[in-house]
Amino acid sequence: MGSTKEGTLAARVMRRDPYEVLSVSRDSSDQEIKTAYRKLALKYHPDKNASNPEASELFKEVAFSYGILSDPEKRKQYDTAGFEALDAEGMDMEIDLSNLGTVNTVFAALFSKLGVPIKTTISPNVLEEALSGTVTVRPLPVGTSVSGKVEKQSAHFIGVTINYEQAQCGIVVRVTSAAQSKFKLLYFEQESNGGYDLALQEDSEKTGKVTSAGMYFLHFQVYRMDSTVNALAMTKDPEAAFFKRLEGLQPCEVSELKAGTHIFAVYGDNFFKTASYTIEALCSKSYEDTTHKLKDIESEILRKRNELRQFEIEYRKALAHFQEATNRYSQEKQFVDELLQQRDSIQSSFTVARSIVNTSGSGHYSNGSGSKIPTEDTKGMSPEEEGSSDLKDKSSRKRWFNLNLKGSDKK
Numbered sequence: 001m002g003s004t005k006e007g008t009l010a011a012r013v014m015r016r017d018p019y020e021v022l023s024v025s026r027d028s029s030d031q032e033i034k035t036a037y038r039k040l041a042l043k044y045h046p047d048k049n050a051s052n053p054e055a056s057e058l059f060k061e062v063a064f065s066y067g068i069l070s071d072p073e074k075r076k077q078y079d080t081a082g083f084e085a086l087d088a089e090g091m092d093m094e095i096d097l098s099n100l101g102t103v104n105t106v107f108a109a110l111f112s113k114l115g116v117p118i119k120t121t122i123s124p125n126v127l128e129e130a131l132s133g134t135v136t137v138r139p140l141p142v143g144t145s146v147s148g149k150v151e152k153q154s155a156h157f158i159g160v161t162i163n164y165e166q167a168q169c170g171i172v173v174r175v176t177s178a179a180q181s182k183f184k185l186l187y188f189e190q191e192s193n194g195g196y197d198l199a200l201q202e203d204s205e206k207t208g209k210v211t212s213a214g215m216y217f218l219h220f221q222v223y224r225m226d227s228t229v230n231a232l233a234m235t236k237d238p239e240a241a242f243f244k245r246l247e248g249l250q251p252c253e254v255s256e257l258k259a260g261t262h263i264f265a266v267y268g269d270n271f272f273k274t275a276s277y278t279i280e281a282l283c284s285k286s287y288e289d290t291t292h293k294l295k296d297i298e299s300e301i302l303r304k305r306n307e308l309r310q311f312e313i314e315y316r317k318a319l320a321h322f323q324e325a326t327n328r329y330s331q332e333k334q335f336v337d338e339l340l341q342q343r344d345s346i347q348s349s350f351t352v353a354r355s356i357v358n359t360s361g362s363g364h365y366s367n368g369s370g371s372k373i374p375t376e377d378t379k380g381m382s383p384e385e386e387g388s389s390d391l392k393d394k395s396s397r398k399r400w401f402n403l404n405l406k407g408s409d410k411k
Contacts, residue, residue, distance in 0.1 A: 018065035037066040133195040145280035170284035174214035181275035246305040
């Protein structure tokens with residue numbers, strides 16, 4: 001038991017600074033951090049370093065560091081208080097399914113089935129093929145849809161070409177699966193070397209009888225909901241499920257597209273089987289009213305999130321005060337009950353009195369048990385004297401009785 005604790009402590013002490021691991025500065029942008037992570041992930045991926053056992057550990061360290069710096073909230077916590085702040089909140093790690101063994105994949109699938117949010121990374125092979133530009137891109141005209149099935153940890157690349165008017169109005173790309181398959185919707189930006197660099201990703205979520213994911217490029221800031229944010233903290237504190245709910249709202253890095261061809265992909269995120277999907281690209285011109293409503297709702301949610309942060313502070317204080325008052329109530333009630341019990345016990349000792357019965361013509365009182373209590377006339381007498389006195393009384397009564405009888409005979 002002691003060795004386990006020592007090992008855990010040693011692991012915490014040996015953890016390196018995430019900025020150092022990714023070779024980036026503390027003021028690096030999100031894009032710089034993302035680029036550094038991808039290069040290192042491809043460099044140290046176990047599939048490419050079968051003869052180098054250290055590569056696997058380095059790959060995990062890179063993934064762990066990116067998990068901190070890619071999340072605005074976790075990055076802020078780390079910058080403020082280091083690893084201790086993250087240990088207190090609990091880290092939500094992303095899992096690379098392509099690097100899991102069969103047994104671990106089964107466990108991950110089971111947890112996912114039970115509703116435990118599990119974030120998965122994209123296979124390095126897919127990212128490498130995209131960066132090298134060796135992927136096959138299927139065209140998807142705006143206003144149309146295409147269906148397909150993608151293998152697990154694989155991707156189908158889709159090219160959406162938009163004109164200037166469509167770019168000005170805004171574009172929506174969405175994917176649905178009637179089979180409730182698990183997938184990711186990806187957006188790639190084109191590099192100068194002809195390859196594609198991952199810029200956005202959306203995990204599918206269950207909505208009714210389908211799973212879906214969407215990206216919105218509407219010329220204003222759009223947010224996505226990350227359900228895994230603070231998931232561990234919420235399981236420990238059910239009330240946090242409400243207060244932390246809007247904390248999962250993360251801003252999308254890209255809010256508009258220019259005229260030209262843009263590369264999207266549907267990534268199979270199922271654990272064991274292929275993912276069935278339908279992808280479509282729409283111009284938001286025909287949804288102008290809906291677009292304005294979305295903009296208003298996004299603003300309202302942000303305002304409400306700020307309100308909830310302040311309200312949570314007030315609520316926690318009020319809850320602590322209520323708990324304190326409740327505890328005092330229980331203590332006071334117990335104390336009063338004990339006092340009353342003591343009072344009743346003392347009073348009962350007075351009310352249990354002996355019943356006194358007076359016997360006429362006798363120098364004793366009976367205490368109810370047949371015993372005699374001496375009176376003033378018999379005090380100081382010996383038992384023999386007391387007995388003689390009793391005999392005299394009986395004799396006199398007898399003589400008196402006999403006299404009366406004789407007198408009646410004479411008459």
